[in-house]
Amino acid sequence: MQPSADSLQAGNYIGALLQWRDLQQTYDAFFSVVDLHALTQPNNPAELREKTRRTAAQYIAAGIEPSKSTLYVQSHVPAHSELAWILSTLTGFGEAGRMTQFKDKSQRYGQDGTTVGLFTYPVLMAADILLYQTDIVPVGEDQKQHVELTRDLAERFNSRYGAAFEVPVPVIQKDTARIYDLQNPTSKMSKSAATDAGVLWLLDEPSKTAKKIMRAVTDSEGSVRYDRENKPGVSNMLVIYAALTGKQIPTIEDEYAGRGYGDFKKGLAEVVVDEFGPVRERALALLDDPAELDRVLAANAERAAEVANRTLADVYDKVGL
């Protein structure tokens, strides 16, 4: 994840962290806070450094174990930038120009606001993946195209220079793990939402979280029922409820049958606060001791670099550097 805010939001937690936490039980997992990627957006240096630390603390607080998985800051492992350069020499200009995320973002930023870094972002992402001989990449649907590019680059390199990379497979997260904004339940909940009234921050005070849920947009029908098209607000809250309790949506519908939205929201607020409260406490405790957090991140970066440098050395050798 990019360190693009002080706090992660419920979508990051449900759509990414919960799954990563499970994956680390069966896989040798690498997780990074991608601060180099964050430079493609305007940043204040002191704030970027702080957001990077805060994002890492929230990974750990949410259950990513730095003793089991490798959890590091992207820029601490220089091989990412180095491999990205090599891969950029294998990437077609037109090929990179076809990335829909670039098209969307460059349209928003305009001709002068669009940097070459934004253009080559997917190439850096390919390096992030390929350095670790990655088998699977858990991503949202919106990142699928970037993983396809990564596969193409891996195959191209392997056939041109000899096998250096595992060709990774994207594992697309289920649509049911997609969380929407509480005030605008047809758009994705995001760290970079224009207003935060509909964003549930992992580090918000519990009372604030509860208030946001009580004010969430619903509809005039009055029944707690899953119907994405006609009841996006209620459906979104059902998805959050289900994700955090492990209950099936029909079970939750039954529980709230004949009861109003007020009751349902109160129930959901309790569920979210019970889940996020302890995560928030752990994150704040970690942030209280920045030296220790930095030590953990440095040790993990060292572990990451060991693997990454092995791949990079092989690549340098194969291309004639």
Ligand code: ADP
């Ligand atoms: P944001 O929009 O909050 O900046 P990112 O684009 O940095 O989020 O995504 C970080 C991770 O969180 C990705 O794995 C992404 O799929 C996941 N994610 C972000 N927002 C949501 C959401 N609303 N629902 C589900 N997953 C999400």
Ligand code: NA
């Ligand atoms: Na983002």
